[in-house]
Amino acid sequence: MFDYNFHWRPVMRDLPDLIEAGLLTLQVASLAMILGILIALGLALIRLNMRGPLNWIATTWVEFARNTPALFQLFFFGFGLGAFGLHLSPYAIVLAGLTFNCAGYLAENFRGGFQAIPETQMRAARSLGMTATQAYLRIVIPQVLRIVYHPVTNQMVWAVLMSSLGMLVGFRELSGETQFFASRTFRIFEYFAVTAVIYYVIVKIILGASRLLASRLFRY
Amino acid sequence: MIEIRGLQKYFGALHVLKGIDLDVEKGEVLSVIGASGSGKSTLLYCINGLEEIQGGQVEVDGQNVHAKGADLNKLRQKLGMVFQQWNSFPHLTVQENVALAPRIVRGLDRKAADEIAERQLAHVGLGDKLRVYPGALSGGQQQRLAIARALAMEPDYMLFDEATSALDPELVGEVLETMRMLAEEGMTMICVTHEMGFARDVSDRVAFFHQGVMEEIGPPSQIFGEAQSPHTRGFLANVR
Amino acid sequence: MSQPISFFSGFQPSDLLFLAEAAWRTLLISGLAISIGTFFGIIFGWLLYEGRIWASLTLAPVLDIFRSVPLIIQLVLFYNFAPILGLNLDPFASGVVILAIYTAALVANVARGGIEAVGQPMRRAARSLGMSYWQDLRYVALPIGGRAVFPAWVGVALGVMKDSALVSVLGYVELLKASQILITRTQEPFLILSIAGAFYFALSYPISRYAARLEQRWAHA
Numbered sequence A: 001m002f003d004y005n006f007h008w009r010p011v012m013r014d015l016p017d018l019i020e021a022g023l024l025t026l027q028v029a030s031l032a033m034i035l036g037i038l039i040a041l042g043l044a045l046i047r048l049n050m051r052g053p054l055n056w057i058a059t060t061w062v063e064f065a066r067n068t069p070a071l072f073q074l075f076f077f078g079f080g081l082g083a084f085g086l087h088l089s090p091y092a093i094v095l096a097g098l099t100f101n102c103a104g105y106l107a108e109n110f111r112g113g114f115q116a117i118p119e120t121q122m123r124a125a126r127s128l129g130m131t132a133t134q135a136y137l138r139i140v141i142p143q144v145l146r147i148v149y150h151p152v153t154n155q156m157v158w159a160v161l162m163s164s165l166g167m168l169v170g171f172r173e174l175s176g177e178t179q180f181f182a183s184r185t186f187r188i189f190e191y192f193a194v195t196a197v198i199y200y201v202i203v204k205i206i207l208g209a210s211r212l213l214a215s216r217l218f219r220y
Numbered sequence B: 001m002i003e004i005r006g007l008q009k010y011f012g013a014l015h016v017l018k019g020i021d022l023d024v025e026k027g028e029v030l031s032v033i034g035a036s037g038s039g040k041s042t043l044l045y046c047i048n049g050l051e052e053i054q055g056g057q058v059e060v061d062g063q064n065v066h067a068k069g070a071d072l073n074k075l076r077q078k079l080g081m082v083f084q085q086w087n088s089f090p091h092l093t094v095q096e097n098v099a100l101a102p103r104i105v106r107g108l109d110r111k112a113a114d115e116i117a118e119r120q121l122a123h124v125g126l127g128d129k130l131r132v133y134p135g136a137l138s139g140g141q142q143q144r145l146a147i148a149r150a151l152a153m154e155p156d157y158m159l160f161d162e163a164t165s166a167l168d169p170e171l172v173g174e175v176l177e178t179m180r181m182l183a184e185e186g187m188t189m190i191c192v193t194h195e196m197g198f199a200r201d202v203s204d205r206v207a208f209f210h211q212g213v214m215e216e217i218g219p220p221s222q223i224f225g226e227a228q229s230p231h232t233r234g235f236l237a238n239v240r
Numbered sequence C: 001m002s003q004p005i006s007f008f009s010g011f012q013p014s015d016l017l018f019l020a021e022a023a024w025r026t027l028l029i030s031g032l033a034i035s036i037g038t039f040f041g042i043i044f045g046w047l048l049y050e051g052r053i054w055a056s057l058t059l060a061p062v063l064d065i066f067r068s069v070p071l072i073i074q075l076v077l078f079y080n081f082a083p084i085l086g087l088n089l090d091p092f093a094s095g096v097v098i099l100a101i102y103t104a105a106l107v108a109n110v111a112r113g114g115i116e117a118v119g120q121p122m123r124r125a126a127r128s129l130g131m132s133y134w135q136d137l138r139y140v141a142l143p144i145g146g147r148a149v150f151p152a153w154v155g156v157a158l159g160v161m162k163d164s165a166l167v168s169v170l171g172y173v174e175l176l177k178a179s180q181i182l183i184t185r186t187q188e189p190f191l192i193l194s195i196a197g198a199f200y201f202a203l204s205y206p207i208s209r210y211a212a213r214l215e216q217r218w219a220h221a
């Protein structure tokens, strides 16, 4: 049917390297998610409870993260900051870009999560003598986490998929590594096909792990 | 003892409590009745410092609730509160709901806190629900859970804010029964309620609130028998 | 032509036109892909809802693949696979095909959610009024379900519009690719990226706000 000969041998030879690059993908995505979650919590709380310049900054962050392409954001942390003499390594560019993006999207999820917890929960906790911090940590945030659990899982998947943009800023995560090998051997299709499978497996593992964790975490 | 003097409360321009004077003695059961919006809930929130006040003062056992630097978290341990919406913590089991505050507020170890929880839950008739999540309980059971949760702090006073108003009619009885039991055990209670039967039978005194003013206070026989204020009579005529 | 001394050396007014044309190409490719993708996405969503065994065995996993592999990989794969099949597609056509399939995969889920949102009881009520299956779909399921998922669909559409930036890897000169070209020439990355970002933002922000407002209004209706 095709007058094209598929050559899978070079890909198979480089498979260990690709899988290792897959781990780097997972690493940078996880790190971006951890940072993103922490920042998003801050952004959400600021947007809910504060006025003035901090609120303005948080809103700007959220809107730019959500209304411009992720690739644009990566470029910005890449050569955009270069204009100010700030040259980040490819790893740092991807990490910063993903973190910025994830924090913006998660902040809106968290904001919705906080708004979904009735104020009476806070009152009940305070009436038992809990401090505001205790009430937040023990009563409000655990419930918010449950509400945002699925959005956070989805965002983790997005972070993995988005990290593939690293290939366009010279970062050798899974896609970058694939491009490197592919351009060396010219077996572009074969390499990227295998990489697609690896991404698929990574995504399935994340979703599976998330489901498993949810069943242990949320009994109610 | 709770002593309230000249209490003024505003929400912005809205004058909600207009100079309330009220003493509640140790061991007393006071019922607070009045139309919706008359300031009953706000009164309770001012007593345990969940709301700030704009004038007058509230003292609990001689301690000024609204003084600068008052240790409200300490004070609230003395004042258990049960709300209209049964706001159990949905992410914790029934036992954890009760044991959490003793552990993190009173500083008890897990074992002691769990024991208190078991004891208080048995007390309100939920001894067989320890490992269940509140979502699986009926409204009446959740409200009894809220009572147990407040009692686990071993408070000296209990504030009830329409504890039965959000319940289906057939579930009201079990909660009133629990409240009556507490009253008989000598708990000092302020009960905002629409249950006139409870107010009449269980309380030592009944206070009638009307548009932010405590119009009338006295023993149930007086309020329900020979109310002075036309507002009181009008209100009672309508609820009965 | 004498070059006036400019604060932004190298960036000329004509470059703005170049960027505007590129922005138009961004709109063109995403508009086309979103239209085609939405059309097929609704059909797929309906097939999934109807839950024919073959649909959940074949269609669902295939759509799932398009949601689980980075778009950029899909683009590179397809661009290199088409010639193997003997197709000679230019970057634009390749971009439209992949973006449309990608859109369809996302819209399928949204559409199924919409039909589910209508709920069996309401549809049964419609059928009991003597409506045919198609009348029920046309007059009950689509309007009600459409409302329920319109904001989600806007989210997908805006996402695809932003993701169309990735077609630049195939060499299609849309907005972001145009910016890159200009940056290389002028060495004014900050200025040019700001302009490109403003273009995207101006496209996306008003629409997303509008969708959010509609969602709120409908939620209270």
Ligand SMILES: Nc1ncnc2c1ncn2[C@@H]1O[C@H](COP(=O)(O)OP(=O)(O)O)[C@@H](O)[C@H]1O
Residues within 6 Å of the ligand: B011, B014, B016, B034, B035, B036, B037, B038, B039, B040, B041, B042, B043
């Ligand atoms: N947090 C608040 N902000 C503004 N107004 C409030 C607030 N809480 C209560 N109010 C107003 O104060 C008045 C008294 O309310 P409340 O104490 O809840 O009355 P009751 O419990 O007797 O029904 C009402 O007019 C109510 O609308």
Ligand SMILES: [Mg+2]
Residues within 6 Å of the ligand: B037, B040, B041, B042, B161, B162
């Ligand atoms: Mg009230």
